[in-house]
Amino acid sequence: MSFQIIKGDITTWAADAIVNAANTSLLGGGGVDGAIHRAAGPELLKECRTLHGCETGRAKITAGYNLPARHVIHTPGPIWRGGHQNEPALLASCYRSCLRLAEENRCRTVAFPSISTGVYRFPLERAAAIAVEEILAFLERSKVVCEVTMVCFDDKTKTAYDAALTRKESSRSR
Ligand code: ADP
Numbered sequence: 001m002s003f004q005i006i007k008g009d010i011t012t013w014a015a016d017a018i019v020n021a022a023n024t025s026l027l028g029g030g031g032v033d034g035a036i037h038r039a040a041g042p043e044l045l046k047e048c049r050t051l052h053g054c055e056t057g058r059a060k061i062t063a064g065y066n067l068p069a070r071h072v073i074h075t076p077g078p079i080w081r082g083g084h085q086n087e088p089a090l091l092a093s094c095y096r097s098c099l100r101l102a103e104e105n106r107c108r109t110v111a112f113p114s115i116s117t118g119v120y121r122f123p124l125e126r127a128a129a130i131a132v133e134e135i136l137a138f139l140e141r142s143k144v145v146c147e148v149t150m151v152c153f154d155d156k157t158k159t160a161y162d163a164a165l166t167r168k169e170s171s172r173s174r
Pocket of ligand 1: 030116151152157
């Protein structure tokens with residue numbers, strides 16, 4: 001199994017599945033959601049319309065259309081409202097739901113963007129710790145998903161995920 005953190009554009013990533021930080025309508029939006037829809041082409045929106053939205057913390061899967069990725073797993077992350085409205089648990093649930101769905105669809109390689117840390121304003125360091133925790137725990141027990149990549153769009157995001165992974169590794173070796 002492998003977990004890597006890279007800087008890049010997730011729309012160019014050739015994985016069995018890439019994850020979209022969507023909104024609950026699943027009908028497209030700004031940020032990474034807009035970029036994925038633009039790169040996938042209009043067929044993606046057509047399929048998304050048949051899904052009738054998705055709850056925060058859950059996930060739904062579609063084809064990847066013009067993307068290099070075979071599938072897109074759409075998950076609405078929590079909007080940060082101060083931290084007392086279940087935001088951390090909902091974010092953890094996003095990562096778990098996506099990975100479970102990837103496994104059910106026999107995806108071996110999965111790529112994530114940094115869910116909720118853009119327009120949804122989830123504090124980056126806390127989001128990174130949650131993502132790393134959930135991904136590593138899942139990789140340890142999954143028989144199907146064997147490679148997960150965090151595709152960070154900017155240096156600040158990559159630095160935060162690198163630091164979260166280093167912290168996790170050093171707490172494990174203690
Ligand atoms: P959310 O609404 O869940 O906060 P955003 O799309 O606003 O989602 O931001 C989530 C993260 O995705 C941010 O770190 C943003 O910089 C990043 N992002 C935007 N476009 C891309 C892309 N093409 N590839 C990877 N990450 C991206």
